[in-house]
Amino acid sequence: MSTTLTVRVGTPAATPASTVDMSTTLGRFELPNPVLTASGCAGAGRELNQFFDVAQIGGVVTKSIMLRPRSGRPTARMAETPSGMLNSIGLQGPGIDVFLEKDLPWLVEQGARAVVSIAGGSVEEFGKLATRIRDAGGASMIEVNISCPNVEDRGQVFACDPRAAANVVQAVRRATRAEVPVFAKLSPDVTDIVAIARSCVDAGADGLSMTNTLLGIVIDTDTMRPVLAGVTGGLSGPAIRPVALRCVWQVHQAMPEVPILGMGGIRTGLDALQFALAGASAVSVGTETFHDPSAPMRVLRELTKALADRGFERFSDAVGLAHQPR
Numbered sequence: 001m002s003t004t005l006t007v008r009v010g011t012p013a014a015t016p017a018s019t020v021d022m023s024t025t026l027g028r029f030e031l032p033n034p035v036l037t038a039s040g041c042a043g044a045g046r047e048l049n050q051f052f053d054v055a056q057i058g059g060v061v062t063k064s065i066m067l068r069p070r071s072g073r074p075t076a077r078m079a080e081t082p083s084g085m086l087n088s089i090g091l092q093g094p095g096i097d098v099f100l101e102k103d104l105p106w107l108v109e110q111g112a113r114a115v116v117s118i119a120g121g122s123v124e125e126f127g128k129l130a131t132r133i134r135d136a137g138g139a140s141m142i143e144v145n146i147s148c149p150n151v152e153d154r155g156q157v158f159a160c161d162p163r164a165a166a167n168v169v170q171a172v173r174r175a176t177r178a179e180v181p182v183f184a185k186l187s188p189d190v191t192d193i194v195a196i197a198r199s200c201v202d203a204g205a206d207g208l209s210m211t212n213t214l215l216g217i218v219i220d221t222d223t224m225r226p227v228l229a230g231v232t233g234g235l236s237g238p239a240i241r242p243v244a245l246r247c248v249w250q251v252h253q254a255m256p257e258v259p260i261l262g263m264g265g266i267r268t269g270l271d272a273l274q275f276a277l278a279g280a281s282a283v284s285v286g287t288e289t290f291h292d293p294s295a296p297m298r299v300l301r302e303l304t305k306a307l308a309d310r311g312f313e314r315f316s317d318a319v320g321l322a323h324q325p326r
Contacts, residue, residue: 017308022300022315024058024281026259027181027206029141031058031113031282034315035272035300038263038286039064039117039143039185040089044103045110051293055111057300061284062103064119064145067128069095074229079218084237084265085287086216088230091119091148096129100136108138117185118172119145126168130175130182139180143261144172144205147187147212159187159212162199173204181206183261186247188240189215193247194254207259208251209284211244237287241265245278252279252320267295269302276303276315277322 022033036059042048045060054060072092079086093099099116107114116139118129126144133139146158146165158164165184173182184200186193188211197208213234218227226232244264252260262280265287266272272283288295303315312318 017305020304020308020313020315022304022307024315024319026141026183026261026282028179029059029113029181033058033300033304034276034280034282035296035303036115036261036282036284037061037289037296038284039145040087041286041289044099045107045112046103048289048293048296049110052297053110054107055113057112057296058282059113059115059140060107061115061143062099062107062117063093064091064117064148065096065099065129066091066093066119067096067125069093069098076227076229077233079227079233081216081218081235081237082239084235084239085290086218086228086233086235087213088228088233090230096132100132104133104136104138113140114138115141115143115183117143117145119148120168121148123167123171127171127175130172134175134177134180141181141183142172142176143209144169144182144184145212146184146200157187157189159185159196160190162196165196166199166203169200169203169205183207183209185209185212187212188243188247188264194250197251197255197258201255201258207261207281209261209263210251210280211240211247211264214240214243236265238265238267238271241271241274245274248275248280249278249322253323256320256323266299269299269304269306272299272303273306273318276318277320279320279323281316281319 024034039061044062045054073090120126184205213236216235248262259281262275263284285296
């Protein structure tokens, strides 16, 4: 039996690229366009602001904030791999007090939309962080980094257990203003990511960030020891894109009504388009900014042109389109 596939590539654009409607939503969060930074790759946006106006992209996702200052892991913390890199930073940061005093007000002053990533070692810590952010105001969305070890449960990662993940999300949702969406950031290092996603949504998550890095290791063949001082690290970059894309696909297929912020190895506008077609309502650009700090703006331009070239008038029309029957 043969099937007929209608190919849109190469068809005349319905409108010029400059008039494609790039607006999108992540729960109650309305964005002028679907490209954001990725947590951990741009601090709180100051570094990138010298290359482009951070208010021009959909949002700035901050480095994960913790309750107290944290020095992180010892060096070496980073290692290059084919088509990617490993990092073992260890959530280094100044803590919530400095963030609320300096970084969040700066983002608000720039007119940028702040997506605050939070991380903690216990459910209680996540709840306290959410409360502090609620009281301060200024956050457009909260991204809950549940890919952290749970100190209450022998170091197990929250995102690898449905009940632990749900407990964190429930605590954050309870402590957050209703109009501020809460997105759970999931790990690809699980057997059934749909089960984790469903537990987070049932616990009150407004959407999902997918995905965090993959756990990996690099060994130096001269020293014959692991390159990273922490032994293992998070693999990011183009090497993980097919895995991240698969995760987005599976969760959107199972829960098409749940908004997804897609990420994992996005280098170009066509990469971003793949995530949209798989079901992501927006995307985060991360590792690519290390050698091209203007990458978020470039990806946005390339994505806009890619949509126009394929006859789209609105970005939202591309979201989940690949799931339609051929």
